[in-house]
Amino acid sequence: MNKVIELLKNHKSIRKFKETKIDDDKLKAIIEAAQCASTSSFVQAYTIIKVDDMQVRKKIAKLSGDQPYVEQCPVFLVFCADLNRLDLACKIEGSKMKEGFTESFIIATVDTALVAQNAMIAAESMGLGGVYVGGIRNNPDEICDLLEIPRNVYPVFGMCLGYPNHNPDIKPRLPLDVVFKKDKYSTSGDEDRIKEYDKLAREYYLKRTKGKRDDTWSKQMAEKMEKELRPHMKEFLRNKGFEMK
Known part of the structure; x- marks a missing residue:
């Protein structure tokens, strides 16, 4: 690299x-x-x-x-x-x-x-x-x-x-295939991939806060975007x- x-x-x-x-x-x-x-x-x-x-x-x-x-x-x-x-x-x-x-x-x-x-x-x-x-x-x-x-x-x-x-620690980013598409915009498979990513984000926050913050990316976005x-x-x-x- x-x-x-x-x-x-x-x-x-x-x-x-x-x-x-x-x-x-x-x-x-x-x-x-x-x-x-x-x-x-x-x-x-x-x-x-x-x-x-x-x-x-x-x-x-x-x-x-x-x-x-x-x-x-x-x-x-x-x-x-x-x-x-x-x-x-x-x-x-x-x-x-x-x-x-x-x-x-x-x-x-x-x-x-x-x-x-x-x-x-x-x-x-x-x-x-x-x-x-x-x-x-x-x-x-x-x-x-x-x-x-x-x-x-x-x-x-x-x-x-x-x-x-x-x-x-470096925050984990969304999976590449969720943000990088070929030929056309598509959400095929995105929901499953985001759910997998949420598990990774949860692990990140639990480690960063020594178990004090149980959070995911989707949860954060839902709380933010409903306002x-x-x-x-x-x-x-x-x-x-x-x-x-």
Whole structure:
């Protein structure tokens, strides 16, 4: 197995960090590597905000669902889908950007996710670890106020980075044939394979928690998907210029 694939397959979420700081040169290299991610039509529709102000971080940690690692990690980044810069490019050329199209929203969101994953991989290649923080979407208006995020920009997620202070087991992924199909979309055999996977996930959680958590993937997904997932996001995005035309 080559080193890149080995690195990718060794990914795990890190939520406990050493106090060791990340050198500016290392962080710069991480961001530069992130910038090299694929981007739709060269639009580069993202902005990354590094949050150093600890008072702001404390508020973000609270707004994100009381996640202490937002405060404790050496580096906290907020990845934003950004169409504001494209509006500026239009103004430079004497034209006007048409706002609110769903395709533009998809492009910006996907660009942001690709950039973030490049950043995570680059960080892990340096011996760092991290975790994504989707909880910033719990209270997106407040996050935007704290970070002065303008119209046509929205925070997609945060990312904690630092040197790992724990070594969690790698979570088992869904069976390959459940997620990788040939020629057409098919669910043939998926139910049985997922039931097998649930047994594996259960073993993982029992081992990780020393018998305290008896859980499966299907149980987690059922509990999650039977709820309304951040219903405020629709109105928030519309108010930010993402009208989904």
